Amino acid sequence: MFNDSRRKAKVLALSLALLAPIGIWLAQASYAAPRGLIDKDFELAVRKFVSKRFYNRIDATDEQRQKLDSIWMGTMESTRPAREEVRQGALQLSALMATDDATDEQITEKAHELRALHQKVMDQRLDSVLKARKVLTKAQRAQVNERISELITGGLKPRRIGFLLNQ
Numbered sequence: 001m002f003n004d005s006r007r008k009a010k011v012l013a014l015s016l017a018l019l020a021p022i023g024i025w026l027a028q029a030s031y032a033a034p035r036g037l038i039d040k041d042f043e044l045a046v047r048k049f050v051s052k053r054f055y056n057r058i059d060a061t062d063e064q065r066q067k068l069d070s071i072w073m074g075t076m077e078s079t080r081p082a083r084e085e086v087r088q089g090a091l092q093l094s095a096l097m098a099t100d101d102a103t104d105e106q107i108t109e110k111a112h113e114l115r116a117l118h119q120k121v122m123d124q125r126l127d128s129v130l131k132a133r134k135v136l137t138k139a140q141r142a143q144v145n146e147r148i149s150e151l152i153t154g155g156l157k158p159r160r161i162g163f164l165l166n167q
């Protein structure tokens with residue numbers, strides 16, 4: 001049973017390692033937008049900031065940087081409408097929760113709608129992570145995995161944005 005737990009932790013760590021670079025910049029960008037709309041300039045700035053640190057950490061070649069930039073830019077652009085919908089839906093759900101007029105069924109329906117939209121975005125992100133995984137070498141994937149493992153096991157304490165890539 002202990003080995004099974006360790007295996008699950010390793011799978012989780014590897015998954016997070018591969019999702020982290022993309023997740024960091026997408027999450028930062030999607031939650032930093034004013035009035036429920038995503039600020040494209042801020043989103044791009046965060047992506048460039050995190051990507052540069054990630055590339056330096058794994059010692060990415062110019063070719064790898066170009067391929068990864070293409071993958072991540074495509075994902076950022078293609079998921080933007082759905083991410084905007086998720087943000088607007090979250091505001092609507094919050095408003096429903098605050099009113100006495102909304103029924104439990106309406107709230108549940110809105111929450112399920114948001115879950116479906118979020119799942120769509122996550123599926124697109126997973127596709128981009130799988131593409132990015134093919135660009136990285138085995139050694140680079142191991143570096144990312146080690147970094148995520150340190151975070152999960154408590155060996156790495158978050159101190160600032162970009163901490164995952166910077167220590």
